[in-house]
Amino acid sequence: MTDLLRRLMRTPQGAIGLILLAVLTAACLFGPWLAPHDPEKMDFLGRFRPLGAQNWFGADQFGRDVLSRLLVGARSTLPMALAATLLGTVAGAVVGTASAYLGGRWDEAIMRTIDAVMAVPGLLLALLLVSTLGNGAGNAMIAIAVTFAPGMARVTRAVALTVRGQDYVKSATVRGESASWIIFREMLPNVMAPVVIEATIRVSFAVMLFATLSFLGLGAQPPASEWGLMVAEARHYVHQAPWIIIAPSLAIAMTAIAFNLLGDGLRDAMNPRDER
Amino acid sequence: MTAVLSLRDYTLDYLTGSRPLRVLQDISLDIAPGEVLGLVGESGSGKSTLAWAIMRHLPKNARELSGSIRLGDTDLRGLSPRALTRIRGRRIGMVFQDPSTALNPTLTIGRQVTETLVNNRGLTRRAAWDLALELLGHVELRDPEALMRRYPHEISGGEKQRILIATAFGCRPELIVFDEPTTALDVITGARILDLFARLRAETGVAALYISHDLALVSRVADRVAVMKKGRLVEEAPAASIFARPAHEETRKLVAAVPRPEHRLVHDRPGDRVLLAAEAVSVRYARRRLFRPPPPPATHAVGFDIRAGEILGIVGESGSGKSSIARALTGLADFSGGIRFDGRPIGSVRDMDGAYRRAVQIVFQHPDGSLNPRQTVGEILSRPLKLFGTGPADLPAGNLAAEIGRLLEQVRLPAAYATRWPHQLSGGEKQRVAIARAFAAKPSLVICDEITAPLDVSVQASIIELLLSLRAETGAAYLFITHDINLIRQIAHRIAVMRRGELVDLLPIDAVDADHVHPYTRDLMAASPTPVG
Numbered sequence: 001m002t003d004l005l006r007r008l009m010r011t012p013q014g015a016i017g018l019i020l021l022a023v024l025t026a027a028c029l030f031g032p033w034l035a036p037h038d039p040e041k042m043d044f045l046g047r048f049r050p051l052g053a054q055n056w057f058g059a060d061q062f063g064r065d066v067l068s069r070l071l072v073g074a075r076s077t078l079p080m081a082l083a084a085t086l087l088g089t090v091a092g093a094v095v096g097t098a099s100a101y102l103g104g105r106w107d108e109a110i111m112r113t114i115d116a117v118m119a120v121p122g123l124l125l126a127l128l129l130v131s132t133l134g135n136g137a138g139n140a141m142i143a144i145a146v147t148f149a150p151g152m153a154r155v156t157r158a159v160a161l162t163v164r165g166q167d168y169v170k171s172a173t174v175r176g177e178s179a180s181w182i183i184f185r186e187m188l189p190n191v192m193a194p195v196v197i198e199a200t201i202r203v204s205f206a207v208m209l210f211a212t213l214s215f216l217g218l219g220a221q222p223p224a225s226e227w228g229l230m231v232a233e234a235r236h237y238v239h240q241a242p243w244i245i246i247a248p249s250l251a252i253a254m255t256a257i258a259f260n261l262l263g264d265g266l267r268d269a270m271n272p273r274d275e276r
Numbered sequence: 277m278t279a280v281l282s283l284r285d286y287t288l289d290y291l292t293g294s295r296p297l298r299v300l301q302d303i304s305l306d307i308a309p310g311e312v313l314g315l316v317g318e319s320g321s322g323k324s325t326l327a328w329a330i331m332r333h334l335p336k337n338a339r340e341l342s343g344s345i346r347l348g349d350t351d352l353r354g355l356s357p358r359a360l361t362r363i364r365g366r367r368i369g370m371v372f373q374d375p376s377t378a379l380n381p382t383l384t385i386g387r388q389v390t391e392t393l394v395n396n397r398g399l400t401r402r403a404a405w406d407l408a409l410e411l412l413g414h415v416e417l418r419d420p421e422a423l424m425r426r427y428p429h430e431i432s433g434g435e436k437q438r439i440l441i442a443t444a445f446g447c448r449p450e451l452i453v454f455d456e457p458t459t460a461l462d463v464i465t466g467a468r469i470l471d472l473f474a475r476l477r478a479e480t481g482v483a484a485l486y487i488s489h490d491l492a493l494v495s496r497v498a499d500r501v502a503v504m505k506k507g508r509l510v511e512e513a514p515a516a517s518i519f520a521r522p523a524h525e526e527t528r529k530l531v532a533a534v535p536r537p538e539h540r541l542v543h544d545r546p547g548d549r550v551l552l553a554a555e556a557v558s559v560r561y562a563r564r565r566l567f568r569p570p571p572p573p574a575t576h577a578v579g580f581d582i583r584a585g586e587i588l589g590i591v592g593e594s595g596s597g598k599s600s601i602a603r604a605l606t607g608l609a610d611f612s613g614g615i616r617f618d619g620r621p622i623g624s625v626r627d628m629d630g631a632y633r634r635a636v637q638i639v640f641q642h643p644d645g646s647l648n649p650r651q652t653v654g655e656i657l658s659r660p661l662k663l664f665g666t667g668p669a670d671l672p673a674g675n676l677a678a679e680i681g682r683l684l685e686q687v688r689l690p691a692a693y694a695t696r697w698p699h700q701l702s703g704g705e706k707q708r709v710a711i712a713r714a715f716a717a718k719p720s721l722v723i724c725d726e727i728t729a730p731l732d733v734s735v736q737a738s739i740i741e742l743l744l745s746l747r748a749e750t751g752a753a754y755l756f757i758t759h760d761i762n763l764i765r766q767i768a769h770r771i772a773v774m775r776r777g778e779l780v781d782l783l784p785i786d787a788v789d790a791d792h793v794h795p796y797t798r799d800l801m802a803a804s805p806t807p808v809g
Contacts, residue, residue, distance in 0.1 A: 166645045166646075167640040167641075167642060167645040167646035168645065168646055168647055168648040170608055170640070171638070171640065171646055171710075171713070172659075173607070173608065174606045174607060174608060174633065174637075174638055175633060175659065175660060175663055175664075175717075176628075176630055176633040176663065177659070177663065185651075186648055189648075189650035189651075190648070190649065190650055
C-alpha cells in the first residue's frame with residue numbers, strides 16, 4: 001500500500017490528485033471545526049454580502065457564510081458520492097466480468113437485461129428508485145449505485161472479453177479452476193485499470209446526480225449544505241450574487257478534477273510493468 | 277560506386293528510469309546498390325532498433341549519441357519530419373513481420389495500394405489503379421481485380437504479405453527494409469514468399485536490409501550477412517561462407533543452435549501402452565444459428581494415438597487444424613467423436629474430470645500471454661499444486677515455498693524467481709515458468725502448442741533440451757505441435773501431417789522421406805529450409 005502511494009506521488013497527475021484529495025478529506029473530517037461561522041446562522045443585514053474580510057467567499061440569500069457551508073457540506077457530499085460510485089463499480093465490474101467469462105447464452109441474457117436497464121435515462125431511473133424506496137440521502141446513494149452499475153458492467157465486459165482470450169485464462173480453464181477463481185483472481189485484477197479510471201470519472205457525475213436529486217427534494221433536504229443543493233438553491237441569484245453559485249460549483253469541479261487526476265495516476269501506479 | 281545506405285559509428289541509448297541503456301554501439305555498415313544485407317542475432321540484440329533508426333521512427337526515449345546514417349548523399353539524421361515523409365516509402369520501403377497488422381482493416385486493399393502509389397509516385401488515381409493491378413498480378417496473386425475490392429480480413433496472411441511486398445517494390449525505392457517478413461507465416465507460404473522476393477529483387481535491382489533470426493533463410497536471400505550481439509556488429513562476411521566458417525563466437529553459437537534433422541536427440545523407443553487415443557475427433561467452433569447452415573468443422577474426424585512416453589509431432593500449415601486438436605484434447609473446444617485416455621472413454625468436455633485435467637497439461641505458444649501479469653511466479657506455480665494436491669501432502673507455507681523452489685530448479689531457474697513478476701522475465705524464462713506450471717501437476721501427457729515458435733534459435737535449443745530432460749525424469753509423453761520441420765525431425769518418434777482439417781499422414785520418423793508418403797507431406801519436407809553450416 002505504501003509502495004502504491006510512493007508510485008502515485010512520483011507522477012505529477014497522481015501527486016496533484018492526492019494533494020487535492022487530501023484537502024477534500026480534511027474538509028470532510030474537520031469541516032465543522034475549520035468553518036469560521038455557523039453554517040446555518042442567518043444574517044439579514046449581510047444578505048448577498050460580496051467576498052471580503054467578513055465572509056471570505058461571500059454570503060448567500062440568507063446571509064449565511066458560503067465558506068462555512070462549503071466546509072460543513074463536504075461531509076454530506078463526498079462520502080455519499082464515493083460510496084455510490086464504489087457500490088455501482090463493484091457490482092458492475094463483477095457482473096461484466098462474469099458475463100464475459102460465462103459467454104454464450106448467459107452473456108446474451110445478462111447483456112440484454114443491462115441494455116434494457118440502460119434504455120431508461122439515468123436520472124429517471126434514479127428518480128423511480130428513490131420514489132419507490134423513499135426520500136433521503138441513503139436511498140439516493142443506492143439509487144445512484146444502481147444507475148451506474150449497467151454502464152460499468154458494459155465497460156468491464158469489453159475489457160474482460162479480451163482478457164478472456166488470453167492464454168492464462170485458458171490455462172486456468174484447462175486446469176479445471178472454479179468459475180469464481182477465474183473471475184475474481186485471474187480476470188478481475190487484469191480488467192481493473194480501465195474500471196478504476198472509469199470509476200474516478202463517475203465520482204463527479206455522482207456528485208451532480210446527488211445535487212439533482214437534492215434539488216428535486218428527494219436527496220439531501222434543506223437547510224443541509226450539501227454542495228449540489230447549494231448550487232440548486234443559488235441559481236435564482238446568479239445575476240445578483242454569482243459567488244453563491246460559483247463557490248460550490250468550483251468545489252464540485254475540484255472534486256471531479258481530483259478524482260480524474262487520481263485515476264490517471266492510479267492507472268500508472270497499478271501497472272506492475274511500470275518500473276520507475 | 278557509392279553505397280545506398282551507409283552507417284558510420286552509430287550509437288544509440290534508450291533512457292529507462294535511472295540510467296541510459298546502450299542499444300546500439302558503434303554500428304558501421306554499408307549496403308551497395310542491388311545488394312541484400314542479412315542481419316541476424318538473438319532477440320534483444322538491437323536488430324529491429326537498427327531498422328527503426330534507419331526509418332527515423334524511434335521512440336521518444338531514444339537518444340542518438342553519435343554517428344551518421346546516410347541514404348545515398350542524404351544525411352537522414354539531419355532531415356526535418358516533413359522532409360522525412362518524402363523519403364519514407366519513396367526512397368526507403370519497409371515490410372513488417374506481421375502482415376495482419378500492417379494493413380488498415382477498414383479500407384479495401386485497392387484503396388490502400390493505390391493511395392501509397394499516388395503519394396509516393398505522384399500518379400493519378402486512374403494510373404495508380406492500373407499499376408496496382410499490374411503489380412498484384414506480378415506477385416502471382418490470382419484475380420487482382422477482385423482482390424483489390426476486398427478488405428484485409430477477407431484474404432490470407434500469405435496474400436497480405438505479397439501485397440505489402442508488391443507495394444514496397446512498386447514505389448521503386450532505393451532500399452527496402454525487411455523485418456522478419458516470413459516469421460508469421462507457415463513454412464510453405466514462407467518459402468513461396470522467399471522465391472518471390474528473389475525474383476523481384478533480380479528484376480528491380482533494389483538494395484535491401486533483411487532482418488531475421490532464421491539463419492538458413494538469411495543465407496538463402498542475402499549476399500552478405502552481419503551478425504549482431506548486444507548492440508554491436510560482431511561479424512560481417514559473404515553469405516556463402518559466414519555460416520560454413522563462422523569466425524566469431526556468437527556466430528558459432530547461432531549456427532550450433534540450428535536444429536538439424538539428421539542429428540537425432542531422442543534415441544529410445546516408446547512403450548506399447550496406448551496412453552491417449554483420439555477417435556474421429558472433429559472440432560466445430562461457431563454456435564449453430566437459426567437460419568444459417570452450421571460452419572464447416574475445423575477438423576474432420578481426426579484419429580491418432582499417443583503411447584506412454586512417446587513424442588508425437590503434429591505439423592501442417594497454419595489453419596490446418598493443429599491447434600484445434602490441442603484445444604479439443606484439453607477441453608477448450610467442443611468436439612464430437614471420442615477420446616480414450618488410459619482406457620477410459622471421454623465423450624465430451626464434461627467427462628474431463630480432475631484426474632484427466634491433471635494428467636493432460638498444455639503449454640501455449642506465447643509465453644507473454646500464458647502467465648497472468650498480476651500474479652508472481654510463485655503464485656502461478658502454487659495453483660496446480662493446491663488444485664491437484666500434487667505438492668507435499670500437508671501444505672504449510674514453508675513446504676509450498678520449498679516445492680515451488682524445486683519446480684523452478686527443475687526448469688533451471690533460480691528459486692528466488694518465485695517472487696518475480698512475469699514482465700521481469702525474458703521470453704525464454706517465461707516459457708520455462710509455463711513448463712514448470714505444466715509439470716507441477718505431474719502429467720503423463722504434455723501438449724506443446726508451437727512453444728518454440730516465438731523464441732530465438734539458441735533459446736529454442738535450450739527449451740528443447742529442457743523438455744527432453746524433463747521427459748527422461750518423469751516419463752511424460754509429448755504432443756508437439758510445430759511448423760518447424762527440422763526441429764520435429766530431431767525429437768519426434770512419429771509425425772502426424774495435417775492439412776485443411778484432415779490428417780493426411782501419420783508416419784514413424786524414419787519413414788518421412790519414403791516414397792509412399794502423401795504428396796503434401798513431400799511438399800512440406802521440401803519447403804523446410806536446409807540447415808546452414
